[in-house]
Amino acid sequence: xxxxxxxxxxxxxxxxxxxxxxxxxxxxxxxxxxxxxxxxxxxxxxxxxxxxxxxxxxxxxxxxxxxxxxxxxxxxxxxxxxxxxxxxxxxxxxxxxxxxxxxxxxxxxxxxxxxxxxxxxxxxxxxxxxxxxxxxxxxxxxxxxxxxxxxxxxxxxxxxxxxxxxxxxxxxxxxxxxxxxxxxxxxxxxxxxxxxxxxxxxxxxxxxxxxxxxxxxxxxxxxxxxxxxxxxxxxxxxxxxxxxxxxxxxxxxxxxxxxxxxxxxxxxxxxxxxxxxxxxxxxxxxxxxxxxxxxxxxxxxxxxxxxxxxxxxxxxxxxxxxxxxxxxxxxxxxxxxxxxxxxxxxxxxxxxxxxxxxxxxxxxxxxxxxxxxxxxxxxxxxxxxxxxxxxxxxxxxxxxxxxxxxxxxxxxxxxxxxxxxxxxxxxxxxxxxxxxxxxxxxxxxxxxxxxxxxxxxxxxxxxxxxxxxxxxxxxxxxxxxxxxxxxxx
Amino acid sequence: xxxxxxxxxxxxxxxxxxxxxxxxxxxxxxxxxxxxxxxxxxxxxxxxxxxxxxxxxxxxxxxxxxxxxxxxxxxxxxxxxxxxxxxxxxxxxxxxxxxxxxxxxxxxxxxxxxxxxxxxxxxxxxxxxxxxxxxxxxxxxxxxxxxxxxxxxxxxxxxxxxxxxxxxxxxxxxxxxxxxxxxxxxxxxxxxxxxxxxxxxxxxxxxxxxxxxxxxxxxxxxxxxxxxxxxxxxxxxxxxxxxxxxxxxxxxxxxxxxxxxxxxxxxxxxxxxxxxxxxxxxxxxxxxxxxxxxxxxxxxxxxxxxxxxxxxxxxxxxxxxxxxxxxxxxxxxxxxxxxxxxxxxxxxxxxxxxxxxxxxxxxxxxxxxxxxxxxxxxxxxxxxxxxxxxxxxxxxxxxxxxxxxxxxxxxxxxxxxxxxxxxxxxxxxxxxxxxxxxxxxxxxxxxxxxxxxxxxxxxxxxxxxxxxxxxxxxxxxxxxxxxxxxxxxxxxx
Numbered sequence: 001x002x003x004x005x006x007x008x009x010x011x012x013x014x015x016x017x018x019x020x021x022x023x024x025x026x027x028x029x030x031x032x033x034x035x036x037x038x039x040x041x042x043x044x045x046x047x048x049x050x051x052x053x054x055x056x057x058x059x060x061x062x063x064x065x066x067x068x069x070x071x072x073x074x075x076x077x078x079x080x081x082x083x084x085x086x087x088x089x090x091x092x093x094x095x096x097x098x099x100x101x102x103x104x105x106x107x108x109x110x111x112x113x114x115x116x117x118x119x120x121x122x123x124x125x126x127x128x129x130x131x132x133x134x135x136x137x138x139x140x141x142x143x144x145x146x147x148x149x150x151x152x153x154x155x156x157x158x159x160x161x162x163x164x165x166x167x168x169x170x171x172x173x174x175x176x177x178x179x180x181x182x183x184x185x186x187x188x189x190x191x192x193x194x195x196x197x198x199x200x201x202x203x204x205x206x207x208x209x210x211x212x213x214x215x216x217x218x219x220x221x222x223x224x225x226x227x228x229x230x231x232x233x234x235x236x237x238x239x240x241x242x243x244x245x246x247x248x249x250x251x252x253x254x255x256x257x258x259x260x261x262x263x264x265x266x267x268x269x270x271x272x273x274x275x276x277x278x279x280x281x282x283x284x285x286x287x288x289x290x291x292x293x294x295x296x297x298x299x300x301x302x303x304x305x306x307x308x309x310x311x312x313x314x315x316x317x318x319x320x321x322x323x324x325x326x327x328x329x330x331x332x333x334x335x336x337x338x339x340x341x342x343x344x345x346x347x348x349x350x351x352x353x354x355x356x357x358x359x360x361x362x363x364x365x366x367x368x369x370x371x372x373x374x375x376x377x378x379x380x381x382x383x384x385x386x387x388x389x390x391x392x393x394x395x396x397x398x399x400x401x402x403x404x405x406x407x408x409x410x411x412x413x414x415x416x417x418x419x420x421x422x423x424x425x426x427x428x429x430x431x432x433x434x435x436x437x438x439x440x441x442x443x444x445x446x447x448x449x450x451x452x453x454x455x456x457x458x459x460x461x462x463x464x465x466x467x468x469x470x471x472x473x474x475x476x477x478x479x480x481x482x483x484x485x486x487x488x489x
Numbered sequence: 490x491x492x493x494x495x496x497x498x499x500x501x502x503x504x505x506x507x508x509x510x511x512x513x514x515x516x517x518x519x520x521x522x523x524x525x526x527x528x529x530x531x532x533x534x535x536x537x538x539x540x541x542x543x544x545x546x547x548x549x550x551x552x553x554x555x556x557x558x559x560x561x562x563x564x565x566x567x568x569x570x571x572x573x574x575x576x577x578x579x580x581x582x583x584x585x586x587x588x589x590x591x592x593x594x595x596x597x598x599x600x601x602x603x604x605x606x607x608x609x610x611x612x613x614x615x616x617x618x619x620x621x622x623x624x625x626x627x628x629x630x631x632x633x634x635x636x637x638x639x640x641x642x643x644x645x646x647x648x649x650x651x652x653x654x655x656x657x658x659x660x661x662x663x664x665x666x667x668x669x670x671x672x673x674x675x676x677x678x679x680x681x682x683x684x685x686x687x688x689x690x691x692x693x694x695x696x697x698x699x700x701x702x703x704x705x706x707x708x709x710x711x712x713x714x715x716x717x718x719x720x721x722x723x724x725x726x727x728x729x730x731x732x733x734x735x736x737x738x739x740x741x742x743x744x745x746x747x748x749x750x751x752x753x754x755x756x757x758x759x760x761x762x763x764x765x766x767x768x769x770x771x772x773x774x775x776x777x778x779x780x781x782x783x784x785x786x787x788x789x790x791x792x793x794x795x796x797x798x799x800x801x802x803x804x805x806x807x808x809x810x811x812x813x814x815x816x817x818x819x820x821x822x823x824x825x826x827x828x829x830x831x832x833x834x835x836x837x838x839x840x841x842x843x844x845x846x847x848x849x850x851x852x853x854x855x856x857x858x859x860x861x862x863x864x865x866x867x868x869x870x871x872x873x874x875x876x877x878x879x880x881x882x883x884x885x886x887x888x889x890x891x892x893x894x895x896x897x898x899x900x901x902x903x904x905x906x907x908x909x910x911x912x913x914x915x916x917x918x919x920x921x922x923x924x925x926x927x928x929x930x931x932x933x934x935x936x937x938x939x940x941x942x943x944x945x946x947x948x949x950x951x952x953x954x955x956x957x958x959x960x961x962x963x964x965x966x967x968x969x970x971x972x973x974x975x976x977x978x979x980x981x982x
């Protein structure tokens with residue numbers, strides 16, 4: 001059951017081979033058994049999960065089940081869920097119980113899915129290794145000395161280890177795709193505006209986007225069908241016709257033109273990742289696709305541009321965490337300024353503080369034009385590169401991350417090295433395009449270390465999620481990388 | 490050598506929407522603390538702003554009413570600073586692209602001492618939409634500060650003038666004209682006690698012809714009287730400082746109404762760096778021509794236009810027309826009275842003009858005076874326009890004399906009731922029966938033959954004596970015009 005697809009689970013539930021309560025309990029038992037080794041979840045609440053499962057069982061019995069009814073889904077702890085502790089991986093919100101549901105959570109609730117628990121993440125989604133979480137790093141299930149990626153590392157780990165049927169993530173600069181790649185699962189960041197950001201704790205508002213993380217492209221499509229949709233409470237949510245993201249899954253790939261950005265296969269890419277990605281491209285050719293080299297000349301600027309814009313927005317978004325109305329307040333302080341300083345000094349971790357300071361700096365009088373405005377201009381150029389590229393191809397492919405999972409602590413002292421692990425994913429957020437990562441092999445085992453998963457990144461044009469899912473699904477029909485399961489769990 | 494005072498005003502008007510600018514929480518004043526603070530108002534993690542269209546429409550209305558440029562695209566920006574009553578740690582405002590720019594307001598500066606009243610145009614630099622903060626409440630919290638977020642997110646239109654005013658009187662006239670306008674077009678209730686209309690004054694002084702001096706900004710003036718006092722104090726303080734060889738440094742000051750003084754709040758060096766940047770949670774605000782034109786159809790006739798119409802169509806003097814259009818309540822009262830008076834008004838006719846003039850005199854005279862004495866505003870006037878119209882109809886048709894009308898008016902004010910009923914009950918009807926008046930005059934002439942002879946021999950002044958006798962004989966009810974006519978005829982033999 002734990003290796004079954006969402007479609008299969010749904011069929012089992014419908015056929016009464018298992019109830020939602022039993023299934024939820026099965027996952028809760030697995031979490032109880034394995035989470036201490038993995039640290040994938042920050043909060044589980046069996047009582048609330050099982051209550052939802054019971055409701056789902058009634059709904060199934062009444063014949064009113066939808067595709068995800070009764071299925072236990074892990075939620076990244078960035079989504080506010082009513083009655084659930086919602087920490088965003090921070091001491092600041094260690095004891096924050098959300099009084100309301102994020103739009104995405106509401107969508108799952110309406111669909112009858114079960115909230116299985118809140119997954120670990122880098123603090124306020126700021127990190128690429130999950131090491132910035134106040135609740136401790138998540139372990140990579142393939143090598144518990146390695147990072148799971150970030151910031152949606154808890155969700156990626158939970159999916160990979162079958163501690164949930166599927167999960168949600170958010171992606172500001174690669175936070176769904178990179179941990180999906182490092183943990184060997186599938187993850188999709190939709191076009192900016194497809195999923196409402198309401199109730200998703202903001203990191204960088206113009207870049208943040210929610211998306212599904214699962215075992216397969218087919219599962220992603222079913223999850224996205226529930227998560228996507230216009231929400232009037234988010235002014236950046238897009239008003240579009242409801243679409244079925246699974247509609248094109250079975251289409252053959254004959255004639256699909258794949259663009260390979262030459263900048264993504266240059267210096268900095270590790271050999272084992274390059275080999276796995278090239279093998280995947282070869283597989284696509286076998287499936288009928290053609291390949292064309294493209295160029296994204298400004299993509300080399302995406303990391304610096306991102307590290308101006310994202311911290312700028314974050315510095316402002318995180319101002320509400322001031323200890324006044326909710327969240328951490330320092331126990332002792334002398335006056336208002338002291339209360340702010342101590343509460344924030346105690347409540348935020350080092351990486352969050354670093355980004356608040358960078359963001360405050362680049363927005364400051366006298367620096368705004370040189371940094372923020374300049375970065376906005378380059379952002380447009382980066383987006384134009386993609387527009388240009390999509391004249392020559394239907395879809396873009398390349399590595400998700402320059403290397404497989406690195407060791408815990410390996411990049412802890414060097415933020416710039418850490419930032420570079422998102423070098424292939426960030427441009428996609430800056431352009432607002434949809435991007436995904438699917439497993440495409442393993443790196444070389446060496447020195448007693450196992451070979452670690454490699455992710456293939458697929459980038460589509462705006463609103464081309466169905467086509468991307470089609471490409472991913474056809475590949476997954478032809479390969480079995482996505483079915484590999486880490487041992488010992 | 491004289492000094493010139495230069496003043497520019499920034500006025501925060503609270504827009505009269507039912508809900509907040511970025512959420513559906515109520516904006517009603519006076520609720521229990523924090524009962525109107527929804528998830529957005531208290532800035533829970535993850536909440537997002539959604540712009541209230543009604544606030545934008547009110548901004549458009551203001552722009553149209555001041556002949557301003559309505560930006561086809563304006564941008565909301567975040568103004569970042571920490572304060573406990575600012576829940577997000579930033580205020581959503583507009584910075585380099587405001588919704589309204591380049592407007593103008595004509596003000597009437599009233600006469601004072603030997604100076605005549607005069608008109609002046611004050612340029613409006615810009616008006617932008619923003620959200621209000623909450624309130625910090627000091628006291629009653631055992632040494633702590635209470636926060637009420639009911640007001641947080643209330644829509645404001647901040648209206649910024651050019652430094653076009655040259656005296657406190659001009660600044661007050663501008664603030665009053667603005668106050669009238671925003672209520673006139675229905676975008677703000679103008680309640681200054683509740684903080685719906687708050688002024689900041691930028692004041693500097695210079696020698697005439699020289700470049701602008703350094704300004705100091707007086708914050709949060711919530712009455713016209715304080716505005717005037719604060720500017721006068723501040724200007725004199727600056728002049729005194731300069732004349733004593735000192736220099737003015739840019740600063741923000743507060744006015745202490747008890748002491749009548751301004752005092753330093755923060756210097757330019759302490760000024761915040763607000764780190765404005767476009768709010769990524771909100772799309773740029775696009776206003777189409779269609780939207781603008783649709784809003785234009787909801788604009789009432791503006792004071793200036795009304796004033797001109799009263800002069801050209803109703804034959805009123807510019808002064809009367811100005812007073813009648815000083816507030817929308819006054820103009821409404823005037824027009825409703827006029828309508829009650831003549832159900833089928835034909836303003837161009839002489840009859841219409843006469844009624845309009847009587848109406849204007851009563852409103853500007855007795856009604857305003859009585860309101861002042863009773864410390865009431867127009868909306869609280871105990872007499873309805875219908876009542877006043879009923880009385881004026883009886884003045885115009887000669888049923889009552891002016892002195893009788895005053896009695897009717899007093900009765901209506903204190904006891905209510907229709908003019909006709911009061912006239913009946915108090916027996917105020919004039920005698921207009923020509924037979925009765927002639928008989929009365931004949932009697933008087935017969936009884937005062939000597940005086941008649943004196944009059945006829947040229948002592949014209951005695952005419953008043955006869956009028957007095959006749960009025961007395963009629964117990965004051967004789968129609969004066971008729972009486973004059975009959976007396977004149979009969980006395981001349």
